[in-house]
Structures are given as C-alpha cells and as structure tokens.
Amino acid sequence: MSVSGLSYGPLGDRCAHLCVDMQKLFAEPSEWATPWITRVLPRIVNLAERKAEQTIFTRFVPAERPGKGAGTWRRYYERWASMTIVNVGPQMIELLAPLPSFCPPAQVIDKHIYSPWPEGKLQAVLAARQIDTLVVTGGETDVCVLATVLGAIDMGYRVVLVTDALCSSSDATHDALMTVYHQRFAQQVETVEMKTILSAWT
Template sequence: MSTPGLAYGPLGDTCVHLCVDMQRLFAPPSPWATPWITRVLPLIESLVERRARQTIFTRFLPAQKPGQGVGAWKRYYERWASMTMDNLDPEMIDLLPPLARHCPPAAVIDKHIYSPWLEGRLRAFLSERHVDTLVVTGGETDVCVLATVLGAIDLGYRVVLVTDALCSSSDTTHDALLTVYHQRFAQQVETVEMETILSSWT
C-alpha cells in the first residue's frame, strides 16, 4: 500500500519516534546552542503529544571532567572543558521542558558519543519491542542525527527523516545532508515533513 510522501507504505505498530538530543545543552544560551532548536520544537512536540508511548528520546551526556575520553575525545573535552559534567549545571543535560513532561510514558536513553548504537541500550530496547521503523527528529542534522541515521541504515531499520523537525548550527551542512539523504540513500531513507507523519501514522 502506498502512502503519499512515504515511499514504502504507512507507519504502523512496529514504528517508533526517535528524537535525538533535544536538550537544554543545545538550546540558548549554551555555548553548544543550535540556533533554530526552538523553531523545530513545536513540531516535535506535536508528534510526541500524539505518540508519547512510541517516543524514545536520546540524550548526549558529556564527559565527567576536562580531558576525559578515548583518543580524539580526550582532545575534544580539553577544548570544551566548560561543557563537562563537573563544570555544568546538572539540569543542562535535561530534555527541553515541553518534551520532558511526556516522560514517562516516553522513554529516555542516554549516550556518551554521537551514535546511540555503539553502547547497545537503544538496539536492545527496540529489539524487545520488535521495532523495525524509526521516525527521526532532533539535532543536529549533520552530527548526532547523522550518526543515528547511518547506524540505523547499517542495522536494517526503515528510516523516515522528518525534514522540518531537524535542526543544525549550520544551514550549509544541514542542506548538504538533506541532499545526501535524498540522492544517495533513497532506498533506505524516506524524507518527509511532519504533516505527512501526523496524517499517515495510524
């Protein structure tokens, strides 16, 4: 069965909404702020309100202290010493309040790197629930969303990217990544707007 905008049919019971890193850590006035996170927030919330039980939020947790981490991460947290847990208000890792109020029933899975897959908790959670389709929102398009999508492709999930519910610090690389998804991953990534998701997920 074809669905307008969705190349591989409607969304159903084996689908979840995977919302990437919509945290205070990435909202103004944080040094890591993504300027248009507040622009996509209402769209993401509109989906969460309808599908809280089918929503999983990932949260990025920085290193505990400056210089901690393996390999290049050690250098990264030397550069971003102010963004380590020892130097942050603990509430900075929280989801943005309009999303946090849906937890529970929405689930939260923490990670310490860009990808949510390597630490194993997300895949185990999805396997227990027989999930095969991910509707992806959040940020950043060209960092943690990219790592999320590529890992999901490798693991064989159907990936539906909600293009007007993604955000980045860079318009240029955001646009470039959407082009890549359209042109290079068309067999594995469907790109639609939120209106399509809200009307097609039955």
C-alpha cells in the same frame, strides 16, 4: 507503494519516534546552542503528544570533566572544557520543556558519543518492541542525527526523517546532508514533513 508521500508504505505498530538530543545543552545560552532548536520544538512536541508510548528520546551526556574520554574524545573535551558536566551542571543534559512531561510512557536513553548504537541500550529497547521503522527528529542534522541515521541503516531499520523537525547550527551542512540523504540513501531513508507523519501514522 507510496502512501501520502511515504515511498515505502504506511507507518504501523512497529514504528517508533526517535528524537535525538533535544536538550538544554543545545539551546541558548549554551556554547553548543543550535539556533533552530526552538523552531522545531513545537513540531516535535506535537508528535510526542500523539505518540508518547512510541517515543524514545536520546540525550548526549558530555564527559564529567576536561580531559576525560577515550582517544580523540579526550582532546575534544580539552577543547570543550567549558561544556563538561562539572562546568555546565547536570541540569543541562535534561530535555527541553515540555518534553520531560511525556516520560513515561516515552523513554529516555543516554549516550556518551554521537551515535546511540555502540552502547547497546537503544537496540535492546527496539528489539524488545520488535520495531522495524524509525521516525527521526531532533538535532543536529549533520552530527548526532547523522550518526543515528547511519547506524540505523546499518542495522536494517527503515528510516523516515522529518525534514521540518530537524535542526543544526549550520545551514550549509544541514542542506548538504539533506542532499546526501535524498541522493545516496534513497532505498533506506525517506524524507517527509511533519504533516505527512501526523496524517500517515494513525
């Protein structure tokens, strides 16, 4: 049954807001800056204010120094040597203000790759809370959000993507991924705007 634009019913007590990588690392003047990040931040703040206890922030933590990392990640951090911790400083992994003010009760989970699933911390938190639905915001639509969503699908979570609270550094691949979510994952992924989430998640 559709509820206020949600194809599979209302959002209840077993729902969590999973906010992906809204960090200084991805804001100006970083080399990894995502131009839309400041556009979507106020919407994410609005949801986090209302649902702080149900919010989990992930943070992408780069390698400590160039050449670190397993397999192709070593090559990645040779290419992006300027974005390693030793060069950008540990403060760059922090969440964008005012998101840290919601922690606690919101939680922060660090990860060292695109996906938050292989390291196991996120799944442990969700399982302990008996979460079955994830409202996903953050960035980038076509990288870390993609990895987060595909992992959530494989784990059996209902995924609700907040379309106007996602950001990318590429309009073209953002649009392409939104088409993929609509056309190929419709049984597992719902796409709605923030106003729907705020009205439907009471």
